[in-house]
Amino acid sequence: xxxxxxxxxxxxxxxxxxxxxxxxxxxxxxxxxxxxxxxxxxxxxxxxxxxxxxxxxxxxxxxxxxxxxxxxxxxxxxxxxxxxxxxxxxxxxxxxxxxxxxxxxxxxxxxxxxxxxxxxxxxxxxxxxxxxxxxxxxxxxxxxxxxxxxxxxxxxxxxxxxxxxxxxxxxxxxxxxxxxxxxxxxxxxxxxxxxxxxxxxxxxxxxxxxxxxxxxxxxxxxxxxxxxxxxxxxxxxxxxxxxxxxxxxxxxxxxxxxxxxxxxxxxxxxxxxxxxxxxxxxxxxxxxxxxxxxxxxxxxxxxxxxxxxxxxxxxxxxxxxxxxxxxxxxxxxxxxxxxxxxxxxxxxxxxxxxxxxxxx
Amino acid sequence: xxxxxxxxxxxxxxxxxxxxxxxxxxxxxxxxxxxxxxxxxxxxxxxxxxxxxxxxxxxxxxxxxxxxxxxxxxxxxxxxxxxxxxxxxxxxxxxxxxxxxxxxxxxxxxxxxxxxxxxxxxxxxxxxxxxxxxxxxxxxxxxxxxxxxxxxxxxxxxxxxxxxxxxxxxxxxxxxxxxxxxxxxxxxxxxxxxxxxxxxxxxxxxxxxxxxxxxxxxxxxxxxxxxxxxxxxxxxxxxxxxxxxxxxxxxxxxxxxxxxxxxxxxxxxxxxxxxxxxxxxxxxxxxxxxxxxxxxxxxxxxxxxxxxxxxxxxxxxxxxxxxxxxxxxxxxxxxxxxxxxxxxxxxxxxxxxxxxxxxxxxxxxxxxxxxxxxxxxxxxxxxxxxxxxxxxxxxxxxxxxxxxxxxxxxxxxxxxxxxxxxxxxxxxxxxxxxxxxxxxxxxxxxxxxxxxxxxxxxxxxxxxxxxxxxxxxxxxxxxxxxxx
Numbered sequence: 005x006x007x008x009x010x011x012x013x014x015x016x017x018x019x020x021x022x023x024x025x026x027x028x029x030x031x032x033x034x035x036x037x038x039x040x041x042x043x044x045x046x047x048x049x050x051x052x053x054x055x056x057x058x059x060x061x062x063x064x065x066x067x068x069x070x071x072x073x074x075x076x077x078x079x080x081x082x083x084x085x086x087x088x089x090x091x092x093x094x095x096x097x098x099x100x101x102x103x104x105x106x107x108x109x110x111x112x113x114x115x116x117x118x119x120x121x122x123x124x125x126x127x128x129x130x131x132x133x134x135x136x137x138x139x140x141x142x143x144x145x146x147x148x149x150x151x152x153x154x155x156x157x158x159x160x161x162x163x164x165x166x167x168x169x170x171x172x173x174x175x176x177x178x179x180x181x182x183x184x185x186x187x188x189x190x191x192x193x194x195x196x197x198x199x200x201x202x203x204x205x206x207x208x209x210x211x212x213x214x215x216x217x218x219x220x221x222x223x224x225x226x227x228x229x230x231x232x233x234x235x236x237x238x239x240x241x242x243x244x245x246x247x248x249x250x251x252x253x254x255x256x257x258x259x260x261x262x263x264x265x266x267x268x269x270x271x272x273x274x275x276x277x278x279x280x281x282x283x284x285x286x287x288x289x290x291x292x293x294x295x296x297x298x299x300x301x302x303x304x305x306x307x308x309x310x311x312x313x314x315x316x317x318x319x320x321x322x323x324x325x326x327x328x329x330x331x332x333x334x335x336x337x338x339x340x341x342x343x344x345x346x347x348x349x350x351x352x353x354x355x356x357x358x359x360x361x362x363x364x
Numbered sequence: 365x366x367x368x369x370x371x372x373x374x375x376x377x378x379x380x381x382x383x384x385x386x387x388x389x390x391x392x393x394x395x396x397x398x399x400x401x402x403x404x405x406x407x408x409x410x411x412x413x414x415x416x417x418x419x420x421x422x423x424x425x426x427x428x429x430x431x432x433x434x435x436x437x438x439x440x441x442x443x444x445x446x447x448x449x450x451x452x453x454x455x456x457x458x459x460x461x462x463x464x465x466x467x468x469x470x471x472x473x474x475x476x477x478x479x480x481x482x483x484x485x486x487x488x489x490x491x492x493x494x495x496x497x498x499x500x501x502x503x504x505x506x507x508x509x510x511x512x513x514x515x516x517x518x519x520x521x522x523x524x525x526x527x528x529x530x531x532x533x534x535x536x537x538x539x540x541x542x543x544x545x546x547x548x549x550x551x552x553x554x555x556x557x558x559x560x561x562x563x564x565x566x567x568x569x570x571x572x573x574x575x576x577x578x579x580x581x582x583x584x585x586x587x588x589x590x591x592x593x594x595x596x597x598x599x600x601x602x603x604x605x606x607x608x609x610x611x612x613x614x615x616x617x618x619x620x621x622x623x624x625x626x627x628x629x630x631x632x633x634x635x636x637x638x639x640x641x642x643x644x645x646x647x648x649x650x651x652x653x654x655x656x657x658x659x660x661x662x663x664x665x666x667x668x669x670x671x672x673x674x675x676x677x678x679x680x681x682x683x684x685x686x687x688x689x690x691x692x693x694x695x696x697x698x699x700x701x702x703x704x705x706x707x708x709x710x711x712x713x714x715x716x717x718x719x720x721x722x723x724x725x726x727x728x729x730x731x732x733x734x735x736x737x738x739x740x741x742x743x744x745x746x747x748x749x750x751x752x753x754x755x756x757x758x759x760x761x762x763x764x765x766x767x768x769x770x771x772x773x774x775x776x777x778x779x780x781x782x783x784x785x786x787x788x789x790x791x792x793x794x795x796x797x798x799x800x801x802x803x804x805x806x807x808x809x810x811x812x813x814x815x816x817x818x819x820x821x822x823x824x825x826x827x828x829x830x831x832x833x834x835x836x837x838x839x840x841x842x843x844x845x846x847x848x
Contacts, residue, residue: 008550015553026822030829037834145839170373173838186834190785219590226587 034180037189041182042152044192051102051150054204061098061203062121072124077350078117079204080110080259081131082141084275087333089129091203093343094350099204101131102150106142107256108166109154114259116157118266127269129315130259132299133277133332134285134292137256139249140230144168152181166251208335212278213325221280221331228332231288245288247295253302260307272303273315276342277332279322315349317342368408370617371571371838378405379621386625391548395518398545402527406491409531413489416454421517421524423450424499428506428513428520440507447503451496458489463692491531493689497656499524502538504660511539519545528621532614534632534652541627549626558810559623561825566616567832569609573793575837577606580782580790585753588763593771596763603753604746605794608636611650635801637745640737642706645745653689657682679711680704690752695760699751706744793835 046052065073076096079089085101100113110130117123135141147167148154155163155178164171177183200207212220226232229245263270285292303309320342321327327338334342368374382401389397407414427447434440465481472479502523505511514520523542529535584591584599591599615632622629632652639645646654662682668675680701687700718727726733747764754760782790803812813821 012550012552015556016551018553019551019556026826030826033826033830034833037830172377173373177838183833184836184838186831187786187789189834194785222590223587232587 034182037186038180038182040192041185041189045185045188046152046181048191048195048198049150050199050201050206051153053198053201054100054102055153057201057203058098058100062123065096068124070124072122074124074126075117077127077129078114078125079129079273080114081105081129081133081273081275082136083333084133084136084277085129085131085273086204086206087208087329087335088275088339088342089346090205090339090343093340094347097203101204104141104146104149106147107136107252107259108142108147111255111259111262112154112158112162114262118262120157125266125268127271128259128263129271129273130256131275132272132296132314133274133318134247134290134295135228135332137248137252137299138229139246141228142249142252151177205339208329208333208339210329210335211326212328212330212335215330217278217280217325217331221278221284224281224331225284225288229288229290245290247290248298257302257307260303260309264307264309269313270309271313271315274318276317276319276321276328276334276338278325278328279319281331282319282322315346317345320345368405370614370621371567374408383624387551395516395522395545398522398526399518402522402525402530405527406525406530409490410487416458416489416492417495417525418521420451420454420496420499421521423447424503424524425514425517425520427503429515431503431506432513444503444507448500451500455492455496457484458486458492460688460692467694494533494535495524495530497653497689498535501535501656501660505538511542514538514542526622526627528618528627529629532611532618533650534615534618534630535656536629536652540630544627547626552626555626556624559620561810562620562623563617564620564825564828564832566613566618566620567836568828569613569616569797571836571838572831573790573797574606574609574613575839576790576793576835577602577609579837581606581753585755585759585763588754588759588766591766593766593769594773594775597767597771600746600750600753600763600767602790604637604742604749605797607749607752608633609797635805637742637798638738638801638805639741640734642703642710642741642744645741646703646707653686657686661685676708676712679707683707694757695751695754698757698760699748702748702751706748789835 047056062073062075065075068074074096075098077094077098079085079091079097079099079101081101082105083101083103086099086103087101089097089099089101091097091099100110100117102109114128117125144167148158148163151163151174155174160171160174160178163169164174182189222232229247231245260270303312321334321338324338327334327341329335329338368378378401382397386394386397403414403417406417424447427443430443431440434443462483465483468481469479502511502514506513514523519542522545523536523538526536526541581599581603584596585603588596612633619629619631630652632650634648634651636645636648639648662678665678665681666674667678670678681704683700683704684697685700687696687698687703690696690699721727721733726736750763750767751757751760754763800809803809813824816824
């Protein structure tokens with residue numbers, strides 16, 4: 005017994021010593037790999053290049069009497085906004101849209117612009133496309149996916165509360181973004197073709213008219229609404245499609261309140277999609293009019309917003325598949341044409357009233 | 365409370381604390397720590413379901429004692445029946461009630477009778493199929509006189525709920541596990557590091573391979589109508605490795621975790637895709653369940669000591685029940701039935717196949733024959749996996765149809781949204797695992813490594829850890845077998 009105890013004590017010592025050596029070695033190797041990853045891979049990702057583009061642009065903007073840079077138009081939303089708005093066509097604008105962006109993320113980004121970047125923003129465009137609040141497009145697991153970027157200006161405790169991930173895990177990923185992404189190191193040897201970014205806008209080059217439009221639309225509809233556009237499924241599951249995720253809508257209303265409190269004009273915008281997308285939405289039984297009536301009742305009652313503008317471009321490219329990158333995104337041709345129209349509408353305030361009643 | 369998956373940060377904090385306290389505590393108090401930590405572990409899933417474990421524990425504890433004490437055979441039988449009905453009753457209510465109710469409704473509806481049988485709005489308690497089978501084996505063994513009943517309620521409760529193997533096995537026998545709770549274990553360097561290495565291997569299989577493959581498999585199987593034959597074929601083969609890595613990974617972590625504390629759990633997998641026959645496959649796949657069905661169902665209904673037709677029927681019954689054990693869905697029943705038919709075919713044609721092999725002189729080229737056998741078994745098992753993984757029988761039939769009639773090996777037809785780099789990485793990782801398996805087929809990997817220089821050994825361990833850290837998928841996907 006005493007012998008066993010003594011051996012056990014020796015074993016404990018040996019175990020701790022060897023574990024400590026192994027851990028130190030691993031941390032050293034991991035840190036080195038992480039450093040390479042941050043420099044060569046992470047910073048090449050769209051969201052970081054967009055941020056770099058913003059920081060370069062920001063310092064060139066005119067200043068107000070308080071020494072703050074002034075941005076005339078800020079576009080927020082997901083990839084619909086990102087691909088559609090070409091800022092060089094709209095003077096004084098920047099496109100902040102990113103892929104799969106949830107309004108939770110937009111809120112923290114907006115706060116960062118106002119507080120850390122100390123910007124004066126005159127107008128914000130908020131995307132209200134049909135899928136933007138759906139539970140399926142705004143899942144916990146995809147929230148704050150670009151953790152290293154968001155954690156620079158969002159407390160980890162908030163991120164952990166919102167995406168329900170362990171704060172220790174988040175801390176580790178914040179400091180070692182290579183964790184779980186080691187496969188991307190291959191990009192050092194074979195760099196991917198980077199999408200061109202111009203003031204936040206990304207240059208998409210596909211031509212939807214030459215693609216399998218039905219198949220692509222089906223996949224998009226499934227990812228947006230969690231429901232297949234399929235006869236059999238529709239009969240099996242006739243309940244209405246859930247278009248509202250409470251968390252996203254809550255942060256959307258927070259953005260509105262914050263903008264209101266700062267005297268920023270708010271413009272809601274719906275981006276163009278294909279006719280295929282609209283047909284699929286109709287077949288799913290989504291009542292667009294009902295949805296938008298509900299959304300604007302929240303905006304008016306919960307956020308107390310009385311004065312706002314709505315720009316609706318949902319159907320303007322229904323007959324122009326070649327302007328689309330896929331079923332619900334514009335390609336570079338579409339973006340140039342769309343941004344020209346948008347800029348004209350911005351110049352003609354009467355257009356705002358014309359569009360206000362079109363949401364259905 | 366947050367669900368404590370083995371591949372979660374919570375577990376990586378929880379487990380070392382339990383181990384540390386375990387070795388600091390005097391032996392006589394350790395069962396209390398194990399019980400509290402096991403209940404805590406289970407309650408992190410759905411706290412109220414702990415009551416089911418407690419019911420199962422109390423009923424089986426009492427039944428065991430009463431069976432042993434009773435003089436009359438009928439009284440022994442009564443308590444055995446009580447244990448069986450309680451455990452299977454829980455399993456039926458929480459796992460199968462809605463399945464049978466829905467099936468009855470569908471049957472009546474096909475006969476133009478409109479009836480809406482009651483359904484229960486309950487979630488499946490995690491691990492219920494595992495711990496009910498484990499405790500059932502205890503009362504049956506006591507009834508058979510193979511073991512004496514456990515008198516210490518606390519120790520018995522730890523046996524039922526021992527956290528490393530509580531939610532997904534291995535399904536341990538009382539004869540193996542219960543006596544271990546009485547042994548006093550000291551911290552042992554070799555045992556601990558062996559346990560950690562096994563856990564690391566399990567983590568590698570789970571987070572690096574299984575969860576990586578899961579992404580593609582889920583895409584293809586959630587919407588099979590959108591994919592080509594080649595894509596569905598690739599997704600099916602990926603699923604074969606996903607489910608193996610997922611489940612055997614869990615078992616390795618469970619066995620390794622128990623080993624660190626001194627406990628020895630049974631092996632659950634032995635490189636099943638190296639099987640040369642379906643019967644061998646079932647000796648290498650989910651061994652604790654296969655042996656459970658052998659001992660508590662197959663042998664009691666007569667095994668192979670009956671007429672040939674009855675033997676065949678026994679085999680079919682066991683496999684169909686095993687399918688149903690895996691899930692309350694007709695896809696699992698068909699999967700089990702299919703394996704039953706494979707077994708029947710295998711035993712019925714054994715002599716004929718041997719004769720053909722001799723005729724083709726394959727018996728002279730052993731490696732070729734064995735290679736062909738492995739390939740055939742792998743294909744048959746994959747056909748089974750299609751039913752196991754598909755969301756419905758119609759999906760499974762569609763996938764089979766597309767694979768067998770529309771597959772062309774033109775790689776431009778791969779429409780799984782998988783880049784060539786990712787595909788190569790998946791294949792390389794599977795290749796690496798199978799390379800280790802080839803070594804294991806001939807020699808224990810521990811022995812293989814133990815005679816290598818320290819620097820090489822440490823480099824291999826560090827490489828394994830780095831692969832887990834860099835290539836792991838860390839969105840905490842549940843282990844597939846938790847649903848059973």
